[in-house]
Amino acid sequence: MTHLNAKARTAVIFNPPADIPEPTSRQIREGFRFHIKGVESCTVVASVEARSWTEKYLPDITPEDPIILRSKSFDSIVFVHPFKDSNFYIPPFDIKPPIRFYALDANGRLLPAGREYDDQDAENMNAHIFNRLSKPAGEEMYYFPYGYLFKYPGIGPVNQFGFRVPDDLSDLKNRDSEHKLVICYGGSSGFSMFTLPHQMYTSVMERSLNKRASEAGSSLRFTVLNFGQHAHVVMNSVITYVLFNFHLKPDFVVGNDGWNDLIYGMAQDPRLFKHGNFAYQNNLEGWSQILHGTGKLQQTQTGTPYRAQAAAPAVLGQYFTRKRQLESMVRANGGHFVWGLQPNSTNKRQLHPLEISNGETFDKNNVHVDLIRMAVPLFERASEQLGRMDVLKMDGYKEFAKYGEEDYLFVDPVHLSPDGDEILGEKYADVIAKLSGLN
Amino acid sequence: MNKQDKIDRSTGSSSSAFANYMRLRIQEFYWTVCTLLGLKHLHDGSKAAFAPTAKRVVAGGAELSQIKAEEEERINRLISEATSLQLSRASEYLRDHKQDLILVAVRERTTPEPSKLPSPFVYAMQ
Numbered sequence: 001m002t003h004l005n006a007k008a009r010t011a012v013i014f015n016p017p018a019d020i021p022e023p024t025s026r027q028i029r030e031g032f033r034f035h036i037k038g039v040e041s042c043t044v045v046a047s048v049e050a051r052s053w054t055e056k057y058l059p060d061i062t063p064e065d066p067i068i069l070r071s072k073s074f075d076s077i078v079f080v081h082p083f084k085d086s087n088f089y090i091p092p093f094d095i096k097p098p099i100r101f102y103a104l105d106a107n108g109r110l111l112p113a114g115r116e117y118d119d120q121d122a123e124n125m126n127a128h129i130f131n132r133l134s135k136p137a138g139e140e141m142y143y144f145p146y147g148y149l150f151k152y153p154g155i156g157p158v159n160q161f162g163f164r165v166p167d168d169l170s171d172l173k174n175r176d177s178e179h180k181l182v183i184c185y186g187g188s189s190g191f192s193m194f195t196l197p198h199q200m201y202t203s204v205m206e207r208s209l210n211k212r213a214s215e216a217g218s219s220l221r222f223t224v225l226n227f228g229q230h231a232h233v234v235m236n237s238v239i240t241y242v243l244f245n246f247h248l249k250p251d252f253v254v255g256n257d258g259w260n261d262l263i264y265g266m267a268q269d270p271r272l273f274k275h276g277n278f279a280y281q282n283n284l285e286g287w288s289q290i291l292h293g294t295g296k297l298q299q300t301q302t303g304t305p306y307r308a309q310a311a312a313p314a315v316l317g318q319y320f321t322r323k324r325q326l327e328s329m330v331r332a333n334g335g336h337f338v339w340g341l342q343p344n345s346t347n348k349r350q351l352h353p354l355e356i357s358n359g360e361t362f363d364k365n366n367v368h369v370d371l372i373r374m375a376v377p378l379f380e381r382a383s384e385q386l387g388r389m390d391v392l393k394m395d396g397y398k399e400f401a402k403y404g405e406e407d408y409l410f411v412d413p414v415h416l417s418p419d420g421d422e423i424l425g426e427k428y429a430d431v432i433a434k435l436s437g438l439n
Numbered sequence: 440m441n442k443q444d445k446i447d448r449s450t451g452s453s454s455s456a457f458a459n460y461m462r463l464r465i466q467e468f469y470w471t472v473c474t475l476l477g478l479k480h481l482h483d484g485s486k487a488a489f490a491p492t493a494k495r496v497v498a499g500g501a502e503l504s505q506i507k508a509e510e511e512e513r514i515n516r517l518i519s520e521a522t523s524l525q526l527s528r529a530s531e532y533l534r535d536h537k538q539d540l541i542l543v544a545v546r547e548r549t550t551p552e553p554s555k556l557p558s559p560f561v562y563a564m565q
Contacts, residue, residue, distance in 0.1 A: 140558075140560040285559070302556075303555065366564070
């Protein structure tokens with residue numbers, strides 16, 4: 001992952017725009033505290049204009065004047081850069097190279113600034129052959145024999161397969177009966193791409209369940225692992241369960257999904273519903289073109305924005321069928337399966353002003369925008385169908401409908417803010433606590 | 440209660456969302472019929488939904504009427520193929536939805552060419 005070297009003499013320059021929203025300010029503060037943890041020498045720099053912000057959000061820190069950048073040497077400099085269209089603070093003099101530059105964005109994520117990703121940003125990239133053969137790039141999908149792997153550096157540690165879990169899980173295999181293992185699946189929203197490790201809904205679940213057990217005087221303890229990954233559909237969760245989790249015999253498995261199966265499902269070649277009943281990420285058709293030199297042949301999607309190709313019943317049918325398959329595997333392996341339907345902002349009672357402005361930006365740039373509009377009735381139908389099913393469930397789509405304009409829960413139509421993850425984690429904890437006799 | 444009412448109430452969605460839903464159903468049916476009849480030159484399932492053999496044009500006036508006539512002829516041919524093969528339900532459905540099919544096909548042909556696809560390695564959902 002992109003991270004600050006603990007030994008590097010580091011300066012963090014705060015120069016936030018005057019109109020920076022409250023939730024963004026809070027997340028920048030969280031990101032700052034997370035990324036400088038362990039850095040031995042860190043100097044906070046703020047111009048006079050930025051002092052009111054630092055006094056409000058970092059009251060325990062006394063910032064230095066930017067002039068210190070001229071007199072003192074630094075190995076790393078971090079620019080707080082909340083918006084893509086805002087400018088870095090550039091001190092009015094040369095900074096002596098060599099210095100590694102970073103940016104801290106609105107989501108508390110640390111990124112290379114003014115340079116490409118390099119080997120120092122990469123973590124685990126020599127762990128196995130498919131990591132070594134991929135590029136040291138920022139966020140992207142890369143080849144793996146079973147589906148694909150995904151890189152998303154800068155928001156916390158990931159293991160060698162890109163999941164937000166420790167590399168060594170062997171201790172969990174022979175855990176005692178009081179130690180309950182919960183494994184959660186999903187796409188990028190399940191990965192919690194806009195939250196730091198302690199803010200992930202899985203971290204919220206773990207804290208909440210252990211607190212409830214402690215308060216109830218129970219000897220139960222819980223470990224909750226996040227095996228969500230960008231763009232995963234339920235079929236990817238099935239593969240992940242088989243590859244990485246089956247031998248751990250998780251006590252609970254949570255499928256926090258829905259969005260990718262429906263949106264990718266609408267975009268894909270409909271024949272693969274008829275003759276295979278599976279959804280896939282339509283961009284992988286481009287991989288086939290590269291592998292086989294068939295770039296002149298058309299993909300299912302011929303341009304952007306993407307257009308719907310498959311009908312609603314086939315798309316929904318695939319989602320529920322594959323989820324039932326995952327449930328069967330989990331139960332046969334001795335676990336409980338929680339049917340989650342992930343929330344999205346299309347059903348929120350009223351949007352927060354920041355959700356509205358983020359949504360407008362999303363609509364301008366996103367290739368799925370038409371599909372998302374068309375998918376609203378499908379979310380409704382999925383929620384209704386889940387409601388009728390006699391299974392362990394948590395309908396996030398329905399649960400989040402009650403929140404209004406005062407709650408900033410979505411960074412875009414599907415990805416949650418830290419406050420959204422907090423609610424989601426507690427909702428799943430409710431289901432598991434009840435099943436564990438903790439309510 | 441007819442089918443339309445039932446779907447509309449169950450979704451609780453707007454009429455445009457319902458129209459989109461119906462458009463999907465018609466698209467899938469059209470694709471199925473083309474496949475059944477072996478008329479893949481009309482729709483081979485791997486291309487944009489309708490009339491892929493014709494180049495898209497930004498049309499107006501007489502040109503639009505011409506395209507509409509071509510699409511009507513295309514659907515008529517499909518109906519007669521279905522009738523000759525004694526696929527009575529298919530031919531009946533096509534006759535009932537003829538105007539919808541023509542409308543969607545004309546719109547498809549008169550929409551400007553879409554822009555290029557994003558990199559296949561990029562996560563495009565954010």
